[in-house]
Amino acid sequence: MSTVDAAILKEIVGENNVRDNEADLYVYGSDSSVHEAMPWIIVRPENTEQVQAILRYANTDKIPVIPRGSGSGMCGQVVPIRGGIVLDMKGMNRILDINLKDAYCLVEPGVIDDDLNRALKPHGFFYPPTPASSRIATIGGEIANNASGTRSVKYGAVRDSLLGLKAVLGNAELVSLGTTTRVSASGYPLERLLVGSEGTLAIIVEAAMRFVPIPEFRCLGIAKFDKLADAGDAISEIISSGCQPSMLELVDKVAITAVNKSMGLDLPDVEAILIFEADGMVKQAVDYEIDKVKAVCEKNHGFGIEVSYEEKERTKIFAGRKKLFPALSKYDEFLSSTALADDMAVPFSKMAETANKIHEVADKYGIVMTAYGHCGSGCMHTKILMDTTKGEQWEAAQKAVIEIYEYVRSIGGTTSAEHGIGLSKAPAFKKEKESTLELMRSIKRVFDPNDILNPGKLMDAPDDWLTATHLRYKVGE
Amino acid sequence: MSTVDAAILKEIVGENNVRDNEADLYVYGSDSSVHEAMPWIIVRPENTEQVQAILRYANTDKIPVIPRGSGSGMCGQVVPIRGGIVLDMKGMNRILDINLKDAYCLVEPGVIDDDLNRALKPHGFFYPPTPASSRIATIGGEIANNASGTRSVKYGAVRDSLLGLKAVLGNAELVSLGTTTRVSASGYPLERLLVGSEGTLAIIVEAAMRFVPIPEFRCLGIAKFDKLADAGDAISEIISSGCQPSMLELVDKVAITAVNKSMGLDLPDVEAILIFEADGMVKQAVDYEIDKVKAVCEKNHGFGIEVSYEEKERTKIFAGRKKLFPALSKYDEFLSSTALADDMAVPFSKMAETANKIHEVADKYGIVMTAYGHCGSGCMHTKILMDTTKGEQWEAAQKAVIEIYEYVRSIGGTTSAEHGIGLSKAPAFKKEKESTLELMRSIKRVFDPNDILNPGKLMDAPDDWLTATHLRYKVGE
16 A cells, blocks of 8 residues: 655664554554544654655655644544655654743754643743643644643733744755744744644744743632523623633533543532633732632622632642543543534634533534633633444534534634644635635645645545544444 | 826726825835835725725736835835835724624724724723834734834734734735634634735735733833943843843933934933833732842843833833934934834844944944844844935945844844835845745745735845835935
8 A cells, every 4th residue: 555665764764763564553543533544654753854855755756744743633633644654753852942041942843842841940931822732742733733722811822932933845945934033024924824734834843932931829710600601701701801811711511510420520510610710920910810800700690719829729620620621531431522623712702602502503413512611712612422333423423513613603713723623624614714725725835836745634625524534433333 | 107097996996095196106105214116106995895996907907006004114115116006005994893802803904003092992901012103003004014012022013913814815806814713723824924924915904903901000110231231131131030021122322312412301321221111900010020120130230220100200211212213313414314224133132232233333334323122022223324315325334234134144133023124124134034035935926926916025125225226315416
């Protein structure tokens, strides 16, 4: 099946950095999505010259090249649906510089988020976009997906932390994009064009990122709501009244049930929970934000409000949210937690309505869906819990997904808040961005004339993920 | 000379919105730069359909179209060096929506920065990138140049406030880019590609921007230094020690002299001044930042430190900085203040060295140059004061500019921090971005296949601004 010459690749990166046995191909054939497709070979470059040499070779034979971090992506971004070479970028994982005087750090793409933060901590700084997967997520993957997370309400997404990049284009040319300076007005910001490009435009080999001071004080709170709509009103009012929380999370009833059932926790049996945090260098400033958020929650019928500055207490309050993701996987032994329609961004004022819509659609199609997310940045997460061996469950899920995305577009939302598009969300993405798909294709041709960089994704992904692309699950067995 | 049909354009926008008399052409032939070139006609569209119709017409005959805000640009961005239609975007100046619930505003490109801030103020919010020209600068122009200003050290540049855009491509097609949601991971961020594109890729017709709460407290301070290097060390240490000022400005000796001489102010006769500000919702948090900045200044031999929360006192302290720009114009009746090499971004640790280099080069070539700027965001401003009627002064200025940019590149700086490239900085820009100029040209072809949008700028600008493009000044007369 493979039309790749392992000997040439071994020449470039060394014997040990090339893998093509069945077991390795299997591991690299899937990520954290529902998709699966086997690569021809796994190559682990250790430096930029090797990346360039691999791309020169791949261009000759038009072999697909898929750059991959840790495979924590939830939409099939690194699933090689046209085969080819998976570039395991974890071989380039050096923190090249932490430049305190000029306030940036220089990292290779395979550096793990938590490792970068461990290196910054002794200096009193942190890199803030940090998604929930920070234990394994690489900075390169985060840039390629414009990752964000719980603290993005205050600190922004990856696009807000990026200063400059070095990247290898489809034709193997190395380019330097952006700057390491704090501001720049020097022409087209090509470095930012790569944020969210999911490996389709260039392979990032170095990144200059900002960092910010670690706050001295953090206060975390929780508020309970008997009506989801009240929690939704509170979210919008927190934002519109100028509160500046460092975290604002929504957890709905389905999610609460899942956590209590699977993890043996004792979350309050209410319709919705808001978890909020404020941080700062001065306690009075944190108090000020927390008091404002509390007042808005109370005004909107929030009750049972608790807040704490103590780390132990904060960890306890946040445990329900933190354990939500694994809890959903354990919800029912016959139901898998699938990342489908899993992270829309919606207007703040529509968070509750979106959650209700999700429940309504789930009921209509007889599936289980949760609604939770980083509502402070307008990010709504869902998971579909279903028996993935049953074809009819997939069909129901697909109908639900289509209906949810139609709704999201109708209220001015967007297909993905932070997980990216890949394969799973491509049909919705293509509908949302219909007027610019050709523009995107033309840009891809500029960066990658032979269409070898992660081909068949985003605007070029199959329209029907259920039939056109490989699923990890054996349906109907 | 003109090869444009005024009748067709009058048909599109109405008789009153077309101007082609000599006096109008003269006004629109220059901006705030040293450049000048006459357009063929001035057209003022009032809505998106008119912009599209104008571009359809312009495409047929490949007529250049130059979108223009208020002409506050300092590098010749809107000087029509190939003639054509100047699109006066001030005809589209409506604030379409201030959406508090969803935390964004929707504006047409001709909205003036100060007008937007006046509209946001009653709601307790402000739009923070605000350059010094905010009294006339339009939001469209600010986006096209990735403008920033005194408070960008804390609040970022325009790229950090932008959410989404509507824009008309070179082929007259209307596209919607980005979102109005706070985060997005939906594919290529094309809206961000337009930030800094200086009207060469598309004509912005609507923008969705973020805003932030107006702080309750602002405290401004000043510190004096007998050595520029000490001020430079203070800047870098303020940043590296995790201080978070909302403003950090450097004023050098030449600038101090200019202000004192021209404006009759009584600024301290020292080598350098740092002006700093902190802001916040809680006074203790502002005190905390101010105390930290003061301590760093003192450690680095800063003296005569004064701070104040009082608006009157703050205005007085800031007057020297605020009046610097007009003061330079009045420095000497035979010397004009020219914007050449006027806003590099450099590493924080190199601010003082850059200022010294500027003085050294000015001495070498017998011209007068100042060094000042938003050092909190790494932005170094200069002006060259010279007799613009003398050819030899221009030659000296050109040599100085070349040498300064060589230095800036050698220390990892970038050609423009916030004023953009246009014509004046194109030679330096083209050297800095040499490896990506073809990439930029290919991208321009995608957005504007007939090269009608602001042609001959950025990567396509003449290499020798002194001889190849029109100067406003009559040299040698």
